[in-house]
Amino acid sequence: MITWLEFEKPVAELDKRITELRSAAAGDEVDIGTELERLETKSADLLASTYKALTPWQKTQVARHPKRPHFLDYVEHAFDEFIPLGGDRLYGEDEAILGGFAKLDGRKVMLIGHEKGNDTESRLRHNFGMGKPEGYRKAIRLMEMASRFGLPVVTLVDTSGAFPGVEAEERGQAEAIARSTEACLALDVPMVSVIVGEGGSGGAVALASAERVLMLEHAVYSVISPEGCASILWRTADKAPDAAEAMRITAQQLKKLGVIDRIVKEPVGGAHRNPEKAAQALGKAISEELDALSDVAPDELCRLREERFLLLGE
Incomplete structure (x- = not known):
């Protein structure tokens, strides 16, 4: 339905x-x-x-659609032989950020991403895709493992932001996000990141600091949610549509600004209307990007990442 x-x-x-x-x-x-x-x-x-x-605010609604495919849906329809790996070896397991070995068109990759869940029980278990420090430290562990084995890293970003709870701050949320961002930038293997739904704040950047950043057609990517921005600027969340317009959060706007590199088309009416077709298009786009990066030297990969972020805003 x-x-x-x-x-x-x-x-x-x-x-x-x-x-x-x-x-x-x-x-x-x-x-x-x-x-x-x-x-x-x-x-x-x-x-x-x-x-x-669609307006930017309408695209935000599509990106948050309760039936929109998430990490595990893309694993099912676009990747093969996914072997999940858990824990950060420091505190515990965070099911908001999942990862492990996978195959994409026969190529072995390290796959990491946010999982929001698809019903009340799973959404609570996955904390609505809001990662905690142990989730980002797990991502760091998996990226370091990928580097040791020479595997490209693929990340699927879909979060309203990192978990803002007191316990997360007590366990070093800001430091974990910064370290995860640093780990992305320092990787000596290819990295492709895709914003598949919401790309919210540092919680998204921590998994999206790659040399190639893609977005699904109706995804959004911003430093703060439209409601959060409106609450700060206008003291009311009712101005969220105006904030969404002003912040340039859509894939089309961000492509023009050079924040992302490529837009992946969704089925007519959004990815939630045909998750399998959306996943196939996503897998094809990622494969093409990895093919293009396969012969790039490790030091050149780091230079490409450094260059892409230093040039933002020029």
Whole structure:
């Protein structure tokens, strides 16, 4: 069952009419084929035109859609032989950030990413994708392991931000995020990062400081959530749509600014409408980027990362 967003209501109403027409004609000999085809075409066209003209705030809603695919969905549909690795060897396991060995088109990689969960129980277990210090320290451990084995690193970023709780601060959240960012920049193997949903604040940057940064078409990437920005600037979260527009958080805006390198197309109506197709497109894009980086020398990889971040804002 589709969960409709507010701006999708005209499409939802059309789909409701289609369902009612099918139901009313069930068992009758009345030919509704022509009318049904007309309505279905109109619905598909309306959905496509709606998603071609999304505002930054609407894209934020799509990026947060409860049915949008997350890390484990991409593991299932785009990668093979995933072997999860747990724990940071210092404190414990953090299920908001998952990682392990995987294969992509026959190539061995170290795969790391945020997992938000897909129902109440799993969302609580994965802490809604908000990593704690032990999660980022696990990511560091896995990146160092990838370097030892000469494996490229692939990260799938999808978090509203790192966990802001007191216990996380007590265990050194800021230091863990900084160390994870440092580990990305110092890698001597290729690294490709993809913003697949929300890319929020330092919690995202800690896994996205790569030489190649991609974004799904309707993902968002920002230093703070639109609601957080609006609360600071206007003292009300009601201004979130204005904040989203001002912050330049969409893949299309960030590509123009040079913050990201490539936009990966999503199925019409967003990745949540066809997770398998979205995962296949993602896997293909990552493979192409890794192919391009496969012959780059380790010192050149570090230089590319340094250069890409120093040039931001020019």
